[in-house]
Amino acid sequence: MAFKAVPQVNPWEAHALNCSLPEQRLVPQTPTSYPAVRDDLIYPGLYSGTGFDLMSILLQVTGRPHPSVDLGPVDCSVAVIVSDLELPDMPIVYASDAFCELTGYSQPEILGQNCRFLQNPGPSSPPASHTEAAANKAALQHLRQAVYAQQEIQTRICNYKKNGQPFINFLTVIPVQLHGRRYSVGFQCEDEE
Numbered sequence: 001m002a003f004k005a006v007p008q009v010n011p012w013e014a015h016a017l018n019c020s021l022p023e024q025r026l027v028p029q030t031p032t033s034y035p036a037v038r039d040d041l042i043y044p045g046l047y048s049g050t051g052f053d054l055m056s057i058l059l060q061v062t063g064r065p066h067p068s069v070d071l072g073p074v075d076c077s078v079a080v081i082v083s084d085l086e087l088p089d090m091p092i093v094y095a096s097d098a099f100c101e102l103t104g105y106s107q108p109e110i111l112g113q114n115c116r117f118l119q120n121p122g123p124s125s126p127p128a129s130h131t132e133a134a135a136n137k138a139a140l141q142h143l144r145q146a147v148y149a150q151q152e153i154q155t156r157i158c159n160y161k162k163n164g165q166p167f168i169n170f171l172t173v174i175p176v177q178l179h180g181r182r183y184s185v186g187f188q189c190e191d192e193e
Contacts, residue, residue: 052094053178057082060176061185069152069172071187078187079103081115085147085175085182089114093183102188104162115186119157122164132158143173147184150175156191168192 062074079102082094095110103110103118119140121127136158146153152174159169170191176183 052082054080054082054094056178057176057183057185060178061174064174064176067152069154069174071172071174074187079189081110081186081188083115083184083186085184090147090184099188102161102167102190103159109162118159118169121160121166122162126166143171147173147175150182 058074061071076096077098078096079099080094080096081092081099083090084093087093091112091114092110095107100106100110139155139157143153143155143157152172154170154172157169157171158166160166168191170189172187174185174187176185
């Protein structure tokens with residue numbers, strides 16, 4: 001069975017497909033510019049269909065010299081988002097499938113948004129108690145200060161899924177730089193305690 005269309009792939013996969021099946025140009029040749037490769041074993045964009053260089057960011061996160069936050073193991077099952085701190089309102093520029101599964105939002109609904117969109121309860125959400133609201137406000141203030149100061153932080157905040165269900169987000173935020181741009185990498189998991 002011949003494929004008429006191939007899902008979005010990075011340039012190296014496209015080249016491999018076109019070389020193995022030259023009579024059927026499966027992937028159109030398009031000029032793409034990628035930054036210089038710094039690691040001979042890992043190519044930018046190779047592990048992400050989005051074209052976003054997540055591997056370089058994760059390598060920076062796991063190889064940071066003096067971590068103040070213990071991440072534990074990081075693999076493909078981790079809910080992760082990346083926000084561009086150089087753009088106005090610091091929008092999300094990458095969201096993992098695990099993040100979409102955790103929150104119930106699709107990538108098109110997430111990308112371009114500020115992370116604050118998770119703080120809005122839906123109309124069917126139960127109201128937070130005064131104590132919970134005060135604790136969440138303090139955690140959010142501390143989170144904002146850490147992001148602006150480019151410091152690592154680990155905290156728990158109340159967020160809301162797309163269906164309005166509240167959940168305690170055990171959030172770790174690590175600042176990184178990639179190709180001269182500042183990013184904030186957020187790792188999330190639902191805290192069921």
